[in-house]
Amino acid sequence: MQVYAHKETCSEETTVETGVKRGLANLEGGPKMQIRLDFVWGGTLYHLDDLPFSPSELPDVYTQFRKGVEYNCKVRPALKMPTQMGPLPESLSEKIGELGDIPTMAELGLKYREQSPLGVMHFEGGETAALARLQDYFWNKDQLKIYKETRNGMLGANYSTKFSPWLAHGCLSPRTIHDEVKRYETERVANDSTYWVLFELIWRDYFRFVSIKYGNAIFHLGGPRKVVGKRWSQNRELFEAWREGRTGYPLIDANMKELAATGFMSNRGRQIVCSFLVRDLGLDWRMGGEWFETCLLDYDPCSNYGNWTYGAGVGNDPREDRYFSIPKQSATYDPEGEYVAHWLPSLKQSPPKQRNFPGDAYLRPIVPLKFGMGSGGKPNYSRAGYKGKNVGKVGKR
Ligand SMILES: Cc1cc2nc3c(=O)[nH]c(=O)nc-3n(C[C@H](O)[C@H](O)[C@H](O)COP(=O)(O)OP(=O)(O)OC[C@H]3O[C@@H](n4cnc5c(N)ncnc54)[C@H](O)[C@@H]3O)c2cc1C
Known part of the structure; x- marks a missing residue:
């Protein structure tokens, strides 16, 4: 039997991959099963294997990265869902039954949290909800054609796509979004806004490939450029x-x-x-x-x-x-x-x-702004706490 997962790039996530692999190989109980964990590259718009440069030679500047992929590679179409899948062979379903049930939230020590009514929208997990959001934002509400003008908003469901939670959890593929943008451009309109959603997804790709090039440096104080000499407080x-x-x-x-x-x-x-x-x-x-x-x-x-x-x-x-x-x-x-x-x-x-x-x-501002308030307002500054000693240590990787 094989289990498939998307390949991750950062150290904590790859440690989990190793743990799951080991766990599956050592599964006990019932007749010993051969379970293999295999990884596939998913989650980015442009496939790792299609990049015109190796990750170690990735251009550092986003614009160069974007132009490199836009001019030299094609986004692969999203794989279609199989229309039907046959039942499991009887022998296998018996063995799976022996593995027990999927743990509940409570068994995992997790609590369900009600969503705030003040939030931008009600987020529901899973692919069905992700595809429903895509359908609603692109096609029913027709927001895609004005995305570039609205995307800097802060209030309400439709100033931006809100795809990010589903993308982060693998419920929605950026390639599905790409296919739908292209269909929208053919059936409705192609403009700066329709392109801009793809432009933003390329940012997402860029940071993922940067994580391969720079490894744990993205978690370190000096960052990928290993900047030293800046003063940082932990007040x-x-x-x-x-x-x-x-x-x-x-x-x-x-x-x-x-x-x-x-x-x-x-x-x-x-x-x-x-x-x-x-x-x-x-x-x-x-x-x-x-x-x-x-x-x-x-x-x-x-x-x-x-x-x-x-x-x-x-x-x-x-x-x-x-x-x-x-x-x-x-x-x-x-x-x-x-x-x-x-x-x-x-x-x-x-x-x-x-x-x-x-x-x-309102509250007194805790610090003055680096370049002041301009003519917008004249707050009283309280520097209380500003001179405090550095405390605690952060940075776990
Ligand atoms: C300090 C900081 C931390 C962030 N942390 C995260 C994070 O942990 N996870 C995350 O998904 N995004 C992160 N972002 C990027 C961005 O803010 C969110 O992706 C975006 O606000 C999600 O809303 P949306 O889906 O409506 O975006 P839209 O504006 O509709 O954009 C469409 C998609 O493009 C991608 N995207 C857009 N902007 C960026 C960006 N700057 N970087 C990478 N991808 C982008 C996202 O996948 C997003 O869903 C962060 C940005 C900042 C400045």
Whole structure:
């Protein structure tokens, strides 16, 4: 008998692979069965074997990687589901019966958690729900043709695809998404938005292949570029304020509350809170990465640590010091304060334009912003806790 699984790339995941392989080989009970674990390459848009370069020669800059794959390789079509599968041979079904039942959540020590009604949408696991979301977003709601204009939103189900949790768990193949984008382009419209979903999936591929090239360096403080000499703090008070959404900056606090309550945060939000942790709080980026790992429904080591190293300036970003200014981000992406009031109900009382800059009516900001508030607002700064000693150690790989 054979068991198939997608091949993983990062160290903790490959350790699990080895453990499962050993476990299957040593299965006891009943007549000894020969069970083999085989791996297939799945999960990326472009197949590892089709890349025009070996992983060790992967271009470091995303644009070069993207152009390399777009011009030189083809996305393989998704495999069709077999229309029917015959029953198991009788001898085998008896043997499988002897292996016992699939453990329940409780037996695994896991608890079911209700989803927050404030979340962007109700996420349901499995391929059926994934394909239903694809059908709804692309075809019923016809959102694909405007994705590029809406994708930086933060509120609601349809500013972006929300495919990431299903992609991360292997319930949805990026190649299925690709096939559906191509069908949509033929049957409805082909424009910048239809292309942009594929552009984003290439980012996902890029981080996965980067994890092969750089191995555990993506988890290390200096990142793939092995940056040294930067000063990083592990101040626990500042970190807790960030983690719990108590920084005094509504845009940060709302995003962090959304993450903790739902396990999801928009891409815009993730970039902003990452920049704030690294550049305004001066904290060790791995603390942020590990908190994301704890919470995210779509957690994937390559995309998570890839984006964190990128945002922290230790990845392969040609612009090393990418800073997201909170006043500018608030004015551009939440001008009426709808997002912050959704997650911080006390701000609903404030006039829409002031919700992102509530002054004394809200918490005192824990640190001044690196480049100030501009003309957007004039907060009082409290530097309490800012000089604290480094505490704790992070970085487990
Ligand atoms: C600090 C930080 C941490 C992140 N951690 C993760 C993570 O653990 N898992 C994860 O799947 N994504 C991660 N992302 C990427 C991105 O934020 C999410 O993929 C996206 O917000 C998911 O929402 P969506 O499916 O609606 O995306 P859409 O905007 O609809 O994009 C479509 C798909 O493209 C892929 N994609 C889009 N942007 C990125 C990106 N920057 N990097 C890699 N893939 C991308 C995702 O698979 C996504 O589902 C992170 C980004 C940042 C800045």
